Amino acid sequence: MQHSLSTPVIGFAGFSGSGKTTLLECVIPHLKAAGLRVGLLKHSHHDIEPDSPRKDSYRLRYAGSDQLLLATSKRHMLFFEYHDTPEREPSLHECLIQLDHSRLDIILVEGFRDEVLTKIEVYRPSYGKPKLHAEDANIVAVASDEPLDSLAPREIHSLNLNNAEEIALFVRHWLANASDEEKYLPYFNDKTARTAHTIE
Template sequence: MKIFGIAGYSGSGKTTLIERVLPHLAARGLKVAVIKHTHHDFDIDRPGKDSWRVREAGAMAVLLASDHRTAVLTEHRDTPPRLDDLLNKFPPCDLVLVEGYKREAIPKLEVHRDETARPWLFPDDPNILAVASDVAPPDGFPHIDIDAVQSLTDFILNHAHSQPTA
């Protein structure tokens, strides 16, 4: 399994970039998974349903399964999961794109849009290898146009690194 990060502020286009490169990666025969980190609490379960009820009663994890997909709901109880632990939960795949986890020491592409008026991340993160942006970054830092999907796909594949599995 290889891993590559997509970092940037909210509204910069991280998810859109992932949506655009995924078909190109799949066309190359790759099985790709995505981890999306959020700072907000979320719940895909519905109050009153059996799975919700057993989680509320204290189950540390519930696996929901249908003929089409599965989901594991794991309660972390104020102990955030480590990225390595999450990666080891995936079924076998060729590449994992990690959206968020800005501070992880993995190779990353920064997504930056001028309209967000946010600062650049790359000067403070040696793991950011290039910027996908609608404007050139300062100091001649490596830049790929945010709409150059094939170039972005190639960059990700050329810079993803192997992740040991447990």
């Protein structure tokens, strides 16, 4: 059973400062070396400005366009501007459907900690933050910089946060062996997704 948006999704969840971005920066090259086409979706609570007032794209966005696609031979950048809508956090699903799934084998998600998707927790005991896996049944592995005495009473894999190759191997194994429910969980879970996209 494969979803019509057919790219598996796995998240990297953890509290701010746990090292999610640094870990992904090290894991992605291993996945690319294995031949995978990798998409990345990063959630931020901060306002972002990816270009400067000197750039044409900036001038055209601030002229009032609601969407702008900047296309070059090397990359495309798509901007969505929400001028007239109340400020709210984007949902995981609405971000996923903006990606070109035909060019991807896997999507890695950084953030969206509270959304329903299969996740690897990035956990540093020394930070004194709560363990997410104790409350989140969708966490399938914990990457930690210290050995963990115990994990939640279910099958959760323990990974070495300082070994990006090991974590990349886990992601590849998950991609090859996980159930469709685990791989496509955001699509199965989202009500909008269920009505707008059929399960084949």
